[in-house]
Amino acid sequence: MSEDVLFDLVNVSKKFVKGKEQISIFDGLNMQINKGDFVAIMGPSGSGKTTLLNMLGGVDQPSSGEVSFDNQRIDNLSEGKLAKWRANNIGFIFQFYNLMPMLNAFRNVELPLLLTNMSSKERAQRVQNALKLVGLDDRAKHMPSEMSGGQQQRVAIARAVVSDPKLLLCDEPTGDLDRKTADEILETLQLLNKEFGKTIVMVTHDPSAAKYAKHTLHLDKGEFVLEAK
Amino acid sequence: MKDLYLIYKNLTRKKLRLFLTCFAIFIAFLIFGAITALQGALNAGVEMSADNRLITANKINFTQPLPFAYVNKVKNIEGVKDVSYANWFGGFYQEPANQVVTMAVDPTTYFTVYDELVVPEAQLKQWQNNQRGVIVGERMAKTFNWKVGDTIPMSSNIFTNKDGTQTWQLQVDGIFTAKDEKTDTGYIVFHHKYFMETQTWGGDNVGWLMLTTTDSALNQQVSDAIDTNFANSAAETETSTEAAFNKAFIEQIGNIGLIIFGVVFMAFFTILVVVGNTMVLAIRERTNEIAVLKTLGFSSPRIFKMILIESCLLAFIGGLLGLGAAFVIVQGASEAMARFLPNLVLDQGIVLQALGYMLLLGLITGIVPAIRALRLNIVTGFQGA
Ligand SMILES: Nc1ncnc2c1ncn2[C@@H]1O[C@H](COP(=O)(O)OP(=O)(O)OP(=O)(O)O)[C@@H](O)[C@H]1O
Ligand SMILES: [Mg+2]
Numbered sequence: 001m002s003e004d005v006l007f008d009l010v011n012v013s014k015k016f017v018k019g020k021e022q023i024s025i026f027d028g029l030n031m032q033i034n035k036g037d038f039v040a041i042m043g044p045s046g047s048g049k050t051t052l053l054n055m056l057g058g059v060d061q062p063s064s065g066e067v068s069f070d071n072q073r074i075d076n077l078s079e080g081k082l083a084k085w086r087a088n089n090i091g092f093i094f095q096f097y098n099l100m101p102m103l104n105a106f107r108n109v110e111l112p113l114l115l116t117n118m119s120s121k122e123r124a125q126r127v128q129n130a131l132k133l134v135g136l137d138d139r140a141k142h143m144p145s146e147m148s149g150g151q152q153q154r155v156a157i158a159r160a161v162v163s164d165p166k167l168l169l170c171d172e173p174t175g176d177l178d179r180k181t182a183d184e185i186l187e188t189l190q191l192l193n194k195e196f197g198k199t200i201v202m203v204t205h206d207p208s209a210a211k212y213a214k215h216t217l218h219l220d221k222g223e224f225v226l227e228a229k
Numbered sequence: 230m231k232d233l234y235l236i237y238k239n240l241t242r243k244k245l246r247l248f249l250t251c252f253a254i255f256i257a258f259l260i261f262g263a264i265t266a267l268q269g270a271l272n273a274g275v276e277m278s279a280d281n282r283l284i285t286a287n288k289i290n291f292t293q294p295l296p297f298a299y300v301n302k303v304k305n306i307e308g309v310k311d312v313s314y315a316n317w318f319g320g321f322y323q324e325p326a327n328q329v330v331t332m333a334v335d336p337t338t339y340f341t342v343y344d345e346l347v348v349p350e351a352q353l354k355q356w357q358n359n360q361r362g363v364i365v366g367e368r369m370a371k372t373f374n375w376k377v378g379d380t381i382p383m384s385s386n387i388f389t390n391k392d393g394t395q396t397w398q399l400q401v402d403g404i405f406t407a408k409d410e411k412t413d414t415g416y417i418v419f420h421h422k423y424f425m426e427t428q429t430w431g432g433d434n435v436g437w438l439m440l441t442t443t444d445s446a447l448n449q450q451v452s453d454a455i456d457t458n459f460a461n462s463a464a465e466t467e468t469s470t471e472a473a474f475n476k477a478f479i480e481q482i483g484n485i486g487l488i489i490f491g492v493v494f495m496a497f498f499t500i501l502v503v504v505g506n507t508m509v510l511a512i513r514e515r516t517n518e519i520a521v522l523k524t525l526g527f528s529s530p531r532i533f534k535m536i537l538i539e540s541c542l543l544a545f546i547g548g549l550l551g552l553g554a555a556f557v558i559v560q561g562a563s564e565a566m567a568r569f570l571p572n573l574v575l576d577q578g579i580v581l582q583a584l585g586y587m588l589l590l591g592l593i594t595g596i597v598p599a600i601r602a603l604r605l606n607i608v609t610g611f612q613g614a
Contacts (some may be wrong), residue, residue, distance in 0.1 A: 054607075059523075060608050084526065086524065087525065100238075101518075102238040102241075103235070107238075113524055114524050115527065159525075
């Protein structure tokens with residue numbers, strides 16, 4: 001396997017059981033994501049984008065097949081090991097920001113660092129840097145309810161990068177934002193990819209958002225279909 | 230613990246809810262503290278009773294007297310060690326509001342039979358030789374600021390002095406203290422002989438007998454022997470252990486133990502349901518946030534612990550405030566009712582018991598939502614929100 005491959009999915013199947021019915025979302029999916037890539041995943045609603053992202057992020061496991069990250073299988077890790085793996089390797093960015101409403105921006109960004117054994121001083125330094133990176137170092141004390149959607153998403157990005165993970169997984173990160181704010185967020189993601197070498201996998205419905213990525217994959221009925229960028 | 234801030238923020242995020250649940254717990258522990266202290270005060274007499282001490286009283290009613298001759302007769306019964314006797318005087322100091330428990334006792338044997346009480350040797354001698362003398366309990370001496378050498382007028386609303394008044398001038402010869410701080414010293418004792426000679430009804434009798442047995446194993450045998458001895462006489466007796474005697478006295482007030490248990494149980498059960506339900510709702514509202522924390526890499530056991538700590542904190546905040554309030558109330562009440570309930574204290578035992586219940590309350594109310602959070606699947610957690 002190439003040194004450049006970050007994610008390697010081999011023959012991945014995913015089935016959901018709903019009552020008596022069994023829905024197959026993926027059946028023998030193969031894909032690779034290279035280190036340093038910025039991949040956009042597009043596709044109609046229900047095509048399995050979130051499910052795929054969940055399997056990449058280790059919050060969901062395939063029904064069969066292998067998922068490897070950096071040449072290590074993650075599909076067969078225990079829940080506890082997966083939690084640790086996520087904390088060390090993945091930054092998550094959600095459509096609805098998912099900040100803790102009772103914590104201010106600083107405390108929200110600090111959350112992933114509570115899982116490390118950094119001193120509080122070290123943590124504060126890291127949080128300030130992360131907030132500066134997204135241009136919100138003057139909003140550290142603000143509560144999520146006191147910030148616009150765009151600002152909240154920036155806080156979420158700061159939270160995703162504060163522990164310096166290799167990979168960012170974004171599920172419709174601009175789905176709830178206006179065009180201008182969306183562009184700012186996407187520029188930030190692009191910066192993280194280009195300047196900081198973060199590998200990014202982003203699910204989006206928006207073709208103009210996908211333009212910020214290096215590659216776009218189209219998912220339809222659980223399979224990738226070719227469509228030139 | 231790094232998660233403490235997060236726990237604290239979760240606990241305090243809804244101020245009104247926090248206040249209301251804390252208040253409910255506050256009330257529960259207020260009731261618990263106050264009532265357990267009250268129960269302790271009522272039971273102290275029973276607990277403090279010496280286990281080889283018997284009380285012999287008139288079978289009809291313990292307010293009926295016994296012939297004086299019984300003293301010597303009881304002394305000769307096998308297994309009896311010391312015998313003493315007493316009469317009720319009632320009594321108040323200067324004005325009826327100042328109730329003072331006063332008994333006329335036998336000066337030579339009283340402090341032998343009640344050996345948990347201590348009187349300095351010289352004071353005891355002085356009192357035994359002074360028929361107008363009185364020995365006062367430490368707590369009474371403090372209450373009325375009596376010193377050895379004082380003459381104190383004690384009045385009775387039952388008895389009349391031969392001099393036409395209802396007052397006896399008594400001279401304080403000594404102050405008795407107790408070896409154990411739970412033993413009551415809130416009463417005074419003076420000469421039985423002097424009392425009998427000076428009160429208008431006269432008579433050659435005693436109120437009741439107090440005696441010790443040579444071995445507490447002989448209690449039943451001795452008490453049966455005494456009661457058989459006086460069976461079919463003009464004054465039949467009923468002999469019981471002091472503990473049983475005190476208990477019977479308390480039970481006249483009603484079955485307090487059961488009532489207390491009922492009240493505390495109902496209060497706790499109600500609070501348990503209310504707080505438990507509130508916790509379940511509070512955590513359910515956070516399903517999405519718990520899914521986020523898990524996604525970030527917080528382990529399930531760690532989140533489980535956070536929720537249990539939160540519910541325990543809630544129980545301890547409300548509980549400690551309630552216990553504190555109970556302490557203040559008991560303190561105030563014990564000063565106001567010192568003469569009726571001498572042992573009214575919220576002691577260490579009650580505090581420890583309450584702390585145990587707080588922990589239990591916290592764990593029980595937190596366990597259901599904590600287990601739910603432990604089991605929450607990230608994917609369905611997000612979809613449910
Ligand atoms: N926990 C689940 N149980 C049963 N079916 C599920 C579950 N999660 C997802 N599905 C089904 O799997 C399919 C893919 O869902 P997924 O959320 O991955 O789609 P998506 O591409 O992200 O859609 P959208 O663009 O609307 O977010 C859908 O048909 C959905 O109903
Ligand atoms: Mg989706």
